[in-house]
Amino acid sequence: MDIPKLRASEGEPWMLCCSSSGVQATLKQFLEVTDLLLERVQLNSTHLFRADIIHDSTGQLETLAQKEAKCDFSSSSQTSVGVQDHHCLSLTPPPLQDYQHQRTVVRRLIPRKPQLDNPLEQSCFVYKGGGDTDEALVVYVPHCSETDMPWYHPKVKALCYRFIQGDTDQATLEVYCQPLPNTDSPLPDRLQRTFQSLLSTMVRLLKLPSKSDTAKHAQQPNGKLDPVNMPLTASTLKDTILPQHIVQNTYTSLKETYASDLISRWVEKTEPSKHVFEDLSIAAFLVELWTTTYGSKSSFPGFVDLACGNGVLTYILVSEGWQGRGFDARRRKTWEVLGIDGTHLEEKICIPRPFLDCAHPADLEDMDVLDGIFSAGTFIISNHADELTCWTPLLVALSSPTSPLPYLAIPCCSHALDGSRHRYTLKEVAAGLGTNHQRIDEKTDSQNDGNPATGDLKKLRAAKTNTDTSTYACLTRKTAALAQELGHGVDITLMRIPSTRNIGIVGNCKRIARSRSQDKPRVGNGEQDVVDELQSSNLQDNNDTGSSTPRTSQETINAILQRECSLTGGLQTSARIWIEKAKRLQGGQGRGKVNWNGAQPPHA
Structure with missing residues (x-):
């Protein structure tokens, strides 16, 4: 089934690639999973680390700057990649008959191996069906030409999920694409497998229970984390100190520098890669924690x-x-x-x-x-x-x-x-x-x-x-x-x-970072500076934990x-x-x- 008047600027038609009927899901669930996949693009491709949100017209997803502020991130060895690049915001939503444009998200796809693949900006447009029908579209348009398309992205001008709620609790989910010129028909096997994988992932995620608080941290009434009574779940503890993108960028750099050399020189009886990658991950966290x-x-x-x-x-x-x-x-x-x-x-x-x-x-x-x-x-x-x-x-x-x-x-x-x-x-x-x-x-x-x-x-x-x-x-x-x-x-x-x-x-650690942010003049060696900062701010830190004295x-x-x-x-x-x-x-x-x-x- 073709989507009426779903055209880019040149009016190319859209091609139905695959579909699944009888999906037990609601429109709300579809939009929730869409939000999940917008940020966690790695669920669709193991070649990708994550997606950095550059812009969200509704403010539902946090940009990099917002994530850094949320983690009390005061400095970094990296230049922020969350800049609002004008060229990243230049795409306009394609007009679609019987659908109303609701939201625009611009994201940057970050590959696991930047030495092999470049990052890619992508505009994501969310539409809702007109009238009383529970229908929605999500259109993804890459910001690059065919020759610059990274290997991890499907070789298409655009792709689209279409969600159609039936009269019962069952829904139909379809994946469309806008092929590049000279694309074979039917689609090449690799491209068809890619679309089938995208559809399968979406269907699988729609079967999971709805989660309304996955990004919220358990806190005490005063806003501080409660380390003793808080739930130790991944959704509670992820990225509470440092933003994901900061640590992952440093990890990628360290991995490229040290991984192959350390593995090649491994002399212990244990399997090397697990130990090497684990220590590289911890090192990346510490480097950014110390820089901060x-x-x-x-x-x-x-x-x-x-x-x-x-x-x-x-x-x-x-x-x-x-x-x-x-x-x-x-x-x-x-x-x-x-x-x-x-x-x-x-x-x-x-x-x-x-x-x-x-x-x-x-x-x-x-x-x-x-x-x-x-x-x-x-x-x-x-x-x-x-x-x-x-x-x-x-x-x-x-x-x-x-x-x-x-x-x-x-x-x-x-x-x-x-x-x-x-x-x-x-x-x-x-x-x-x-x-x-x-x-x-x-x-x-x-x-x-x-x-x-x-x-x-x-x-x-x-x-x-x-x-x-x-x-x-x-x-x-x-x-x-x-x-x-x-x-x-x-x-x-x-x-x-x-x-x-x-x-x-x-x-x-926050005590030291807080003292440094006050721009206190430094005299002498770095160790003594830190000692002075710790002593001068010890009372304040103990007050933070509910004690009036050290x-x-x-x-x-x-x-x-x-x-x-x-x-x-x-x-x-x-x-x-x-x-x-x-x-x-x-x-x-x-x-x-x-x-x-x-x-x-x-x-x-």
């Missing part, structure tokens, strides 16, 4: 990567000019290959200072120990640090009680403060030490919460983050709750990494240590357990994890 927070590399006081594992993340960050170091209990083969072993990567066992204070000197013989106390202003990275995850908020407070260090924690496996595996409950998260807690051995924990070797990653993520009582969800909440109890400014975000353990907890006091830290270590008989017993595990770590396997070699923990 500190403004320049000269103002950056340095980082420490706790339990750095293969050292790839440290290597990328150092190579990009961000000074820092990583440590792990065991040296990895990769360290020597990367060429930074001994300079930026160190083999040390972390025994937190409160445990060292309980230890006898003889217990520490032949151990190269790090006490977890770092220089003021140091940024702490706790990426899947396992035993050190819940220690992270405590270590940053112990290192600088008046101005807790900034950090990024990405929880993975759940452990108590003594280093033994522990499954936290919501009661423990909300009220400190709950009465309903349980120990789990490594075998049970691995079976229940380990990452499966195969499966649908998206479904695995949804299953973990939607279950508020899961081990991972409670570990994430516990880490955030400890930070909040210590008076830290906390933000939670979904890390765009190839892992089901992908929630990031960012602490104490809460990171030694008294608060001691109270938390006593409460949490009571799980294993007190601080002295927990220290003994931790040190015993540290001694056995030399025979362990994996990313800095303790291997009990079949034995039970001393307290079991």
